[in-house]
Amino acid sequence: MSSLTESSLDPAQAICDFTILAGDPWIHVLKRGQTVRIEDLEGNQAADTLFFNAADPVDRYSAQDTIREQGAIYLTTGTKLISTRGHVLLTITADTCGRHDTLGGACACESNMVRYAIEKRSMHACRDSFLLGARQMGLGKRDLAHNINFFMNVPVTPEGGLTFADGVSAPGRYVEMRAEMDVIALISNCPQLNNPCNGYNPTPVRVLIWA
């Protein structure tokens, strides 16, 4: 399943170069045919990501449709990211990490209360970033379905167990996708401090876009 594929694209030729600080949201429209790279600058960072069909955001990334259509739960080169209406939103074209998570979802203040302690409610969490970022394009809570966690490793065992393992990522690892239609990309650069998904040290990610 894990296959490392380098990109031939030159960062100097990118038309956009963004840095998303840990704990910040980022939202952007990718045009059909553009390639986007998300780079884990310092390693072990989770980039929680949602995609929407820009022409009709009701049609959005669906974890289960993506899992079912490729017959596997992890994402890597060749994965087609499928929407709730069965459309291909993007295709993963390069991946130097090798495995990305579809099942862990986003952290939220409320799920932190369940997972760690009720007193954790006030800690910053991805769902809050998603709500802030989504608002910039007129989207809200009902539009927030289950996200991809780029660079995160959530292994499922044959017995049906689910664990949060140490990251398989490292400084400079990246994943690249080609937009198969105009899509809205919404990223929360994860602020989680309660588990090893960010190595307890949230760090920036970089986003590059090629025309």
Add this chain to the structure above:
Amino acid sequence: MPAIDPSLIRFRETVPPGANWSHVLKRGTTLRLTDPEGGANVAALLYNFELLAERLNLPDTLKCQHTARLAKGHCLYTDMGRILVSIPEDTCGWHDPLAGWSTARIVKEKYGAKTYQSARNEWHRNAHDNFVTELGKYGMDERDLTMNVNFFSKVTVDDAGRLSFHPGNSRPGAFVDLRAEMNALVILNTCIHPLDPSPTYAPKPVELTIHTSPPPGPDDFCRNFRMENQRGFTITERYFL
């Protein structure tokens, strides 16, 4: 296995193969899903009936209980850290939270189209369209679709992440209890599992029994199944204070 005290039963209903059903499952009641023939699949979505934007969140459900399957002792959580329903009894042992719904394309490619005009209520239906239809009756739409559970179906994941569907997971008479921990809108249908390899279109019926159930006490199995569930019950009970 615990039979339900007949005096506690509020009503029974059978959902025929491929059909829709919905109900606001009140706190203090339990829905028993029974697979009379074996091999059933019940695709289900759940919402907080008082706040429909609060809905089943399977990633939160799975990660807080460190599981990729659902069975006795597990709770189904909303995105607000609250419990919609818990599973105090289950004779099946594995319910699938991973593989999602069947679609019109999947059903047509596997089994061909069968229209209502030609087949009346034996027509070929799929879980995605059934969900959208049933959600519409509550003023909801595709925005409210979220990862669904497939009760009675088993899908395992190998070390490489590949899915395998296990036919025969649910034997005739198997049941699972969903105890409402809040007033939960339950949207379900009996469409085939999307990975079911059956060469014929053969969805199964499911029997529903709604019965009164006592509130979960301090020794409740689901409450004590994990530390996370203890907090989940506390957060849910605070919602009603």
